[in-house]
Amino acid sequence: MSTAPEPESPENPARVRTPHRAWSARRGPAAVLALLGSAACGMLLYDQVAMGYGHPAAPWRTHTKDWLADTPGTSGWVIGAAVILAVLGVYLMVIALTPGGRRRLPMAPPAPSVRAVLDRASAAALLREAALRTPGVTAARVRVRGRRRARVRATVAYGDVTAVRAALHEELLAATDRLGLAHPPRIRLRLTAAPALALHGNEPDAPGAPTEPEAR
Amino acid sequence: MEVSRGRHWLNRTLLALLGIAGLAAGCWVAVAGLDARGQLPFALPSWWPSGHPRAAFTDRLEATGLRDHGWWPAAVLGCLTLGLLLLAGWLLAQTGPREPRRLHLPAPGAPARAKPTPHAPTLRTSALSGVMAAQVTDLPGVRRARVRLTGGPRRPRARMTVVLDAGADPRAVLTALYTGPLTHARHSAGLCHLRSGLRLRVATPGTRRTR
Numbered sequence A: 001m002s003t004a005p006e007p008e009s010p011e012n013p014a015r016v017r018t019p020h021r022a023w024s025a026r027r028g029p030a031a032v033l034a035l036l037g038s039a040a041c042g043m044l045l046y047d048q049v050a051m052g053y054g055h056p057a058a059p060w061r062t063h064t065k066d067w068l069a070d071t072p073g074t075s076g077w078v079i080g081a082a083v084i085l086a087v088l089g090v091y092l093m094v095i096a097l098t099p100g101g102r103r104r105l106p107m108a109p110p111a112p113s114v115r116a117v118l119d120r121a122s123a124a125a126l127l128r129e130a131a132l133r134t135p136g137v138t139a140a141r142v143r144v145r146g147r148r149r150a151r152v153r154a155t156v157a158y159g160d161v162t163a164v165r166a167a168l169h170e171e172l173l174a175a176t177d178r179l180g181l182a183h184p185p186r187i188r189l190r191l192t193a194a195p196a197l198a199l200h201g202n203e204p205d206a207p208g209a210p211t212e213p214e215a216r
Numbered sequence B: 001m002e003v004s005r006g007r008h009w010l011n012r013t014l015l016a017l018l019g020i021a022g023l024a025a026g027c028w029v030a031v032a033g034l035d036a037r038g039q040l041p042f043a044l045p046s047w048w049p050s051g052h053p054r055a056a057f058t059d060r061l062e063a064t065g066l067r068d069h070g071w072w073p074a075a076v077l078g079c080l081t082l083g084l085l086l087l088a089g090w091l092l093a094q095t096g097p098r099e100p101r102r103l104h105l106p107a108p109g110a111p112a113r114a115k116p117t118p119h120a121p122t123l124r125t126s127a128l129s130g131v132m133a134a135q136v137t138d139l140p141g142v143r144r145a146r147v148r149l150t151g152g153p154r155r156p157r158a159r160m161t162v163v164l165d166a167g168a169d170p171r172a173v174l175t176a177l178y179t180g181p182l183t184h185a186r187h188s189a190g191l192c193h194l195r196s197g198l199r200l201r202v203a204t205p206g207t208r209r210t211r
Helices: A027-052 A059-070 A076-097 A120-133 A161-179 B005-037 B053-064 B072-095 B125-138 B170-188
Strands: A104-106 A114-119 A137-145 A149-156 A186-193 B102-104 B122-124 B142-150 B157-164 B195-202
Touching: A027 A076, A027 B005, A027 B072, A076 B005, A104 A120, A114 A120, A114 B170, A120 A137, A120 A149, A120 A161, A120 B195, A149 A161, A161 A186, A161 B170, B005 B053, B005 B072, B102 B125, B122 B125, B125 B142, B125 B157, B125 B170, B157 B170, B170 B195
Parallel strands: A114 B195, A149 A186, B157 B195
Antiparallel strands: A104 A114, A137 A149, B102 B122, B142 B157
């Protein structure tokens, strides 16, 4: 941010940079660890204070202490727990060092101060709807994997497959553009012809007819 | 969604430190146990501590005689209390950024970054965010919206979750959002910039608006 900003307007797109991926805050793992840690600390503290007032140590504490004293370090349980702990440590380090947020696709911002993301599942749903709008396509499955590629599998029930493919491609390109993503995903199409039985009695675009946005 | 930098780095640093600690402790105990069993496929280097880590730990604790001091129980209590407070604070930090109750408005004619005078006008945050949410919901293609203004009374940051109708056009909605409610809010609060983090998603077929 500059120190003397002029009010921004959408007409100066030169200042709009391509958004980098926002790093996830990793709130979930942090909350789980903090909760477990504070629970353990609280239980130990409670027991310590109780012992200070002359109460005997809590059963869970003596059990754990006895088990730890009796079990040799060569026990399979100890080694197994240690391996699990090491794997958990690797997982935590991976979580700490990778950006995360793969389910949020950054959108092209209208102004530098705006950051917008579109859910990956929502992008897939919109692309699927666009595919189903194409005449001849009766079923479609869209998977947006990673952040650069969308794989569309469509079933063609009638019509010339080549023509349907061209129309579908066009429809999907337009839909991708409407998503407004900073890095539009590349479309990979795979068409399958429906069995001959399905030739009759299939409405072309009944399942995916878009609902009208309501004006209120 | 934009997150505050501080929390993001705090979480990541603590997770990395805990991960390193877990990895080191787990490897040490597992390698020592397998070595004692004679099942380790490789020879340990000469600097590797002999014996099991648990024995090393308890022996060292006994040798220092720390537990015989009168202050030992108090020290344990203090460490546990401190740990509990720090961990509870870390847990509370995950609840998300605060919303200030009131926003400071710049005095008429004053530059936007002037220091507020004692009787500077203020605006209730929920008033502005409520208006913003209503305006966003009125945009075509938007089913509902949630707006929060975080980041402090002087430089608020708008965080929005926008649920779109099934056939909506996200790019058009984003443009309309920026030129409409966001610009309006920026003018209302007298700001040069209104930093905003928007999250757009499409309503699932199950969620229908009742009227």
